[in-house]
Amino acid sequence: MAKSTVKAVSGNTAAALGTALCSPDLIAAYPITPQSSVVEYLAQLVADGDISATMIQVESEHSAMSVVQGAAATGARVFTATSAQGLALMYEPYFRMSTLRFPMVMAVATREMTSPETVWSGQQDTMSVRDAGWIQVYCENNQEILDMVIQGYRLSEDKDVLLPVNVCYDGFFLSHLTERVEVPAQEDVNKFLPAYKPDHVAFDPKRPMAIDPLTPGNILIQYRAGHLAAMQRALTKLEKVDEEFASVFGRKWGGAIEEYRCEDADMVILTIGSMTGTARVAVDIAREKGLKLGLIKVRYMRPFPVEKIAKALEGKKAWAAVDRSVCFGWDTGPMYMEALAAATGNASSFSVIGGLGGADIALQDFAKVIETLVANKDKPGRHKTLWLEKPF
Amino acid sequence: MSYIDTIADNKDLVTPGMSACHGCGGELILRRLLKVAGPNTVICIPPGCMAGAGVVGWSFDNGLKVPVHITLLDNTAAFLSGVTNIYQRQGRTDVNMVAMAGDGATADCGFQSLSGAAERGEKMLYVCYDNEGYMNTGFQRSSTTNRGSRTSTTPVGSVIPGKPQHSKNLPYIMAMHNAEYVATASPAYMKDMIEKIEKGLAASKNGFAYLHIFSPCPTGWLHGPEVSIDVSRKAVQSDYFQLFEVDKGVWRQTVANKKPITLKEFVGPLKKYGHCSDADIAALQENIDARKSFLQKMIG
Numbered sequence: 001m002a003k004s005t006v007k008a009v010s011g012n013t014a015a016a017l018g019t020a021l022c023s024p025d026l027i028a029a030y031p032i033t034p035q036s037s038v039v040e041y042l043a044q045l046v047a048d049g050d051i052s053a054t055m056i057q058v059e060s061e062h063s064a065m066s067v068v069q070g071a072a073a074t075g076a077r078v079f080t081a082t083s084a085q086g087l088a089l090m091y092e093p094y095f096r097m098s099t100l101r102f103p104m105v106m107a108v109a110t111r112e113m114t115s116p117e118t119v120w121s122g123q124q125d126t127m128s129v130r131d132a133g134w135i136q137v138y139c140e141n142n143q144e145i146l147d148m149v150i151q152g153y154r155l156s157e158d159k160d161v162l163l164p165v166n167v168c169y170d171g172f173f174l175s176h177l178t179e180r181v182e183v184p185a186q187e188d189v190n191k192f193l194p195a196y197k198p199d200h201v202a203f204d205p206k207r208p209m210a211i212d213p214l215t216p217g218n219i220l221i222q223y224r225a226g227h228l229a230a231m232q233r234a235l236t237k238l239e240k241v242d243e244e245f246a247s248v249f250g251r252k253w254g255g256a257i258e259e260y261r262c263e264d265a266d267m268v269i270l271t272i273g274s275m276t277g278t279a280r281v282a283v284d285i286a287r288e289k290g291l292k293l294g295l296i297k298v299r300y301m302r303p304f305p306v307e308k309i310a311k312a313l314e315g316k317k318a319w320a321a322v323d324r325s326v327c328f329g330w331d332t333g334p335m336y337m338e339a340l341a342a343a344t345g346n347a348s349s350f351s352v353i354g355g356l357g358g359a360d361i362a363l364q365d366f367a368k369v370i371e372t373l374v375a376n377k378d379k380p381g382r383h384k385t386l387w388l389e390k391p392f
Numbered sequence: 393m394s395y396i397d398t399i400a401d402n403k404d405l406v407t408p409g410m411s412a413c414h415g416c417g418g419e420l421i422l423r424r425l426l427k428v429a430g431p432n433t434v435i436c437i438p439p440g441c442m443a444g445a446g447v448v449g450w451s452f453d454n455g456l457k458v459p460v461h462i463t464l465l466d467n468t469a470a471f472l473s474g475v476t477n478i479y480q481r482q483g484r485t486d487v488n489m490v491a492m493a494g495d496g497a498t499a500d501c502g503f504q505s506l507s508g509a510a511e512r513g514e515k516m517l518y519v520c521y522d523n524e525g526y527m528n529t530g531f532q533r534s535s536t537t538n539r540g541s542r543t544s545t546t547p548v549g550s551v552i553p554g555k556p557q558h559s560k561n562l563p564y565i566m567a568m569h570n571a572e573y574v575a576t577a578s579p580a581y582m583k584d585m586i587e588k589i590e591k592g593l594a595a596s597k598n599g600f601a602y603l604h605i606f607s608p609c610p611t612g613w614l615h616g617p618e619v620s621i622d623v624s625r626k627a628v629q630s631d632y633f634q635l636f637e638v639d640k641g642v643w644r645q646t647v648a649n650k651k652p653i654t655l656k657e658f659v660g661p662l663k664k665y666g667h668c669s670d671a672d673i674a675a676l677q678e679n680i681d682a683r684k685s686f687l688q689k690m691i692g
Contacts, residue, residue: 025478025481026474026477026478026481028474054477054478054480054481056473056474056477056512057512058470058473058508058512059504059505059507059508059511060504060505060508062466062467062470062504062505063467063470063473063504063505063508066463066464066467066470066471066473066474066505067470067471067473067474067477068474069467069471069474070470070471070472070473070474070475070476070478071474071475071477071478072474073461073471073474073475074474074475074478074479075478076474076478076481078474092464092466092467093464093467093471096464202459203434203459203461203475204434204459204487205431205432205433205434205458205459205487207459208454208457208458208459209454209459210448210454210455210456210459210460210461210462211459211460211461211462212461212462213448213454213462214443214446214448214462
């Protein structure tokens, strides 16, 4: 391994540095809080000639996704970043990016969805589009953001996968937090991430084809089945990519889920994103008090690691899943709903919803979760949702 | 090469069996556009008549002999921006970057991405075939539908007689984008149209080029398919549709209207205006006069 550089950078800068190392051909960008500094940083790198990417400052996120789609159809490696309303605006080409099977990485500094009017953190934006065919990985810290951008391109461009990847990280909590980050050497990234050469699509008179003609249902269903199969292959691939990443860079993130102190635990908390750091401390404190508590960090929402979660929850007496977003219609968080569908048996479980609209999820919130877990421990089945409400 | 030789000698790159209506302006424009552009071209066509008529393919078959992508209704200029930038990076400036979209995909929901691409000076030729409504889906109103016109969403009722608003003048708006080349064209003036396609393609190597082409629609406008070219000519003769170009900011009327006719002579055969009163025609005339006077001022 060549020498990496240690820097103190924000999550947004980490995303930009990771992207720069992947040498994209084209970046399209439109500003939105809290993502803007990702593309500002990249624009500066382009302006200074530090990276050779073509930078296109578009007039909306809809066009950002459309421009990178056109470039991807032409065989380019592309990047963009967004948040919340921007993601909502780009939904139309966003869905088409995955269903055209064009690989790319898009960083999302996750943000609560309006209304009520808000610009602060939350995961409602990406959670609401988890069925748009993209791979979604959620990061705990800035190092993970940088690393997952690099892993993301590798996974996305794998010929057995060919799906776009969202690298999601909590707006403000990570996007604007400065942390120590190891920036790998370019030569190591080049070794890990080969050049991308598509063979499934071309938009070129030298290899003429119609891209996406009108498609009848009997063919369309095959496209969908193929897309879902690729998602399942990605579930295995992402573990391999993580291992290969570790062999080059010396860091391993654990694949689809990471288990923390789960081995002998009878109670488990599932977390997603930056709240995991606080949850680790909460688990350590509970352990000191003699509670057999463990933690599952859910890293990938798509593809959802059904079997891994089922196995991790097997034999546990009680579990709770903490979501920073809601699942309308279920009165739960989305990650809880999906973990519940994955879990076998009838353990005691409940959904926890907190950290909406920029609210913090602090140690005392996890204390409440643990208290409720203990109270519910011997009562199997689903329990009512715990809302981490804050005083006005 | 004379325009007649261009039409006679160049290969037709559109399938012979496309399902456009008899007398369709869009089909004629597409065939001529690709004859001029030739096989070293990629084209984006959003949903609309030209996509619906099968030229972007059905199932495993392709309706064009050049690479084609059916873009989203509202992202054609943005998608092609991504394509053209990669071609520029690769130094493959010989490949023609062409879009052909209807007025809905251009003036309505596609306008934002179009305006953005024009402002950025993206190297492409964007052609709008303007049939004054969403004809592929049954003639709903668009922002280029003219005042008084009957459409399926501006029906003629006892209270509201057709579309109450004037149309948006898109070529004027595009001319204000500092584009390399902006022009209007009509299938009744083929020499003028072919020359403008040639100029537009040449301009697209340096920046953004836009053509706005009058596209008669017998099915929606309710005139006979055999008079499509006649209707196109009368639109110009009545100043309903003026032929001009803006070449690097210099405005010029390309076809002088030597034998003007009245607006009534143009709208007469079009049943979409059949219900219009003299006052309705006068209101439309007022708008046409204002446009004419604007063009004269820009020519100076």
